[in-house]
Amino acid sequence: MSLPRRILRALAGPFLAPSRFDQLTSLLERRMDGLERGPLRTVLDRQHLLEQRIDGLTKEQERLRRVVAGEELDEDDRAREPFRGPLPETVEPVPESSWVDASGGCPPKKVERVSACPVCGEQERTAVCRYNKMITMAAVPDADAAIYDYALCHGCGLVYATRRPSGPRFAWLLEHFEESLGRSQMGVRRGGKLTLSSYELDDAARVQLRALASHGVFVSEDKGLTSKDFLWQLQADRFSNSRHVELLGSLLALKAPRVLEIRSRLGSISEALRRLYGATVSAMAMFPNQRFLIQEVYGIRADAPLDFDHFRVPYQAPFDLIIANHMVTHSIRPGEFLATVRELLAPAGHVYFYNEPLEDEFLRDEKSMFNTLNAFHLQTFNRESFVRAVQASGFEIVHVGREGHSLFCLARKAETPPVWDRMSEAEQRGRRAAYRKAYDLSIVLLPEHARPRFADVWPKTLDRVKDRGLIAEDGRGRMRIMRSVD
Numbered sequence: 001m002s003l004p005r006r007i008l009r010a011l012a013g014p015f016l017a018p019s020r021f022d023q024l025t026s027l028l029e030r031r032m033d034g035l036e037r038g039p040l041r042t043v044l045d046r047q048h049l050l051e052q053r054i055d056g057l058t059k060e061q062e063r064l065r066r067v068v069a070g071e072e073l074d075e076d077d078r079a080r081e082p083f084r085g086p087l088p089e090t091v092e093p094v095p096e097s098s099w100v101d102a103s104g105g106c107p108p109k110k111v112e113r114v115s116a117c118p119v120c121g122e123q124e125r126t127a128v129c130r131y132n133k134m135i136t137m138a139a140v141p142d143a144d145a146a147i148y149d150y151a152l153c154h155g156c157g158l159v160y161a162t163r164r165p166s167g168p169r170f171a172w173l174l175e176h177f178e179e180s181l182g183r184s185q186m187g188v189r190r191g192g193k194l195t196l197s198s199y200e201l202d203d204a205a206r207v208q209l210r211a212l213a214s215h216g217v218f219v220s221e222d223k224g225l226t227s228k229d230f231l232w233q234l235q236a237d238r239f240s241n242s243r244h245v246e247l248l249g250s251l252l253a254l255k256a257p258r259v260l261e262i263r264s265r266l267g268s269i270s271e272a273l274r275r276l277y278g279a280t281v282s283a284m285a286m287f288p289n290q291r292f293l294i295q296e297v298y299g300i301r302a303d304a305p306l307d308f309d310h311f312r313v314p315y316q317a318p319f320d321l322i323i324a325n326h327m328v329t330h331s332i333r334p335g336e337f338l339a340t341v342r343e344l345l346a347p348a349g350h351v352y353f354y355n356e357p358l359e360d361e362f363l364r365d366e367k368s369m370f371n372t373l374n375a376f377h378l379q380t381f382n383r384e385s386f387v388r389a390v391q392a393s394g395f396e397i398v399h400v401g402r403e404g405h406s407l408f409c410l411a412r413k414a415e416t417p418p419v420w421d422r423m424s425e426a427e428q429r430g431r432r433a434a435y436r437k438a439y440d441l442s443i444v445l446l447p448e449h450a451r452p453r454f455a456d457v458w459p460k461t462l463d464r465v466k467d468r469g470l471i472a473e474d475g476r477g478r479m480r481i482m483r484s485v486d
């Protein structure tokens with residue numbers, strides 16, 4: 001008997017019938033229970049624990065299902081676990097007009113149709129992805145904006161957008177960079193990020209940036225400044241790009257080289273090459289505030305804007321080394337871009353590409369392909385196809401490597417165009433299959449608001465993804481994504 005019950009019994013025992021006593025004590029106990037939150041928490045904890053057990057059982061069930069299906073599960077086989085909430089079996093379609101918001105005034109022209117590989121010129125190709133990242137966003141500026149029709153080139157193996165914005169349309173997207181990337185809502189400017197904003201600088205912003213930059217790159221913490229008083233991004237940029245300087249300095253004999261840094265973030269590579277190797281440097285940056293800061297902080301010439309459409313360099317050529325950050329993936333005309341880089345180089349000059357996103361992020365690591373292929377990612381590739389594209393453009397490879405999902409590549413201008421082999425049948429077959437799988441998975445990974453856009457293909461996509469073991473029923477009969485754990 002509980003303590004309150006015993007006390008009550010002792011007090012009231014002689015005066016009450018046992019049944020009445022029980023009623024009263026139960027009532028009292030319920031009220032006492034109501035006074036504490038403990039029991040509720042216990043129930044929630046218990047529920048959470050059960051959900052976890054269900055997830056664990058789902059994992060095991062999925063493994064067993066595959067064993068029963070005759071699959072050999074070896075050590076390379078990836079462990080999977082349920083990810084996110086349940087998926088609906090069907091979704092209701094919505095009219096396209098419900099997710100187009102034309103109020104931003106995105107120019108309808110020009111959408112260019114690309115009929116052959118923009119690097120090697122091969123016309124044979126396979127369609128691999130209809131959409132870019134805009135298909136995942138709550139609203140798009142017009143119906144065309146999300147459709148890029150990416151295709152796999154059968155020659156060099158580049159994956160490229162066969163429909164791509166150019167001219168004023170591309171300029172509009174660039175002007176709305178953060179929104180176009182899905183970092184902020186269409187029409188809403190994102191504040192705060194001084195060094196990576198696409199907006200024009202006014203006098204007040206210049207004064208503010210100059211004041212912040214006046215503290216220099218390396219600001220000692222004992223100065224008592226807060227991160228709002230100075231540009232901590234300058235030091236961060238020096239640190240994060242020092243690895244590229246390390247590689248270039250180790251692989252090349254740099255003797256007062258003439259260097260061009262394309263799409264420099266904040267001038268850090270140029271500055272390091274100048275300091276260490278007596279380089280003569282000039283830079284091109286994407287945004288007005290970056291151009292302003294590179295000149296203000298380092299006195300490096302950086303006034304030329306960066307044109308992804310018709311790439312031109314107004315500085316004095318030739319260069320011994322050209323460094324290009326994330327350019328092949330963004331170029332509207334990558335073949336022209338690579339040809340221009342080659343022309344700008346001195347004989348046997350070098351080009352260093354870095355931060356070029358590899359397709360394995362979605363082909364191997366099962367991330368959403370739509371997310372990676374944002375509106376500015378007009379090309380993607382594996383290492384082999386990047387190498388072939390660079391060779392096809394008149395360079396010989398010096399060094400190629402990867403960091404996470406990005407590729408870096410140092411190449412030398414070749415006197416005579418190097419011989420390169422087309423993508424093999426096996427590689428083509430493998431990548432086509434991988435793209436089909438990634439495309440289906442990307443649909444399943446869409447945020448809920450975007451699923452209705454795929455209402456007609458949803459059930460069949462779900463079936464295919466289920467057959468590949470990428471989704472499975474959990475212990476409560478709900479379809480869940482089975483995400484690879486490693």
Ligand SMILES: [Zn+2]
Binds near residue numbers: 117120121
């Ligand atoms: Zn090609």
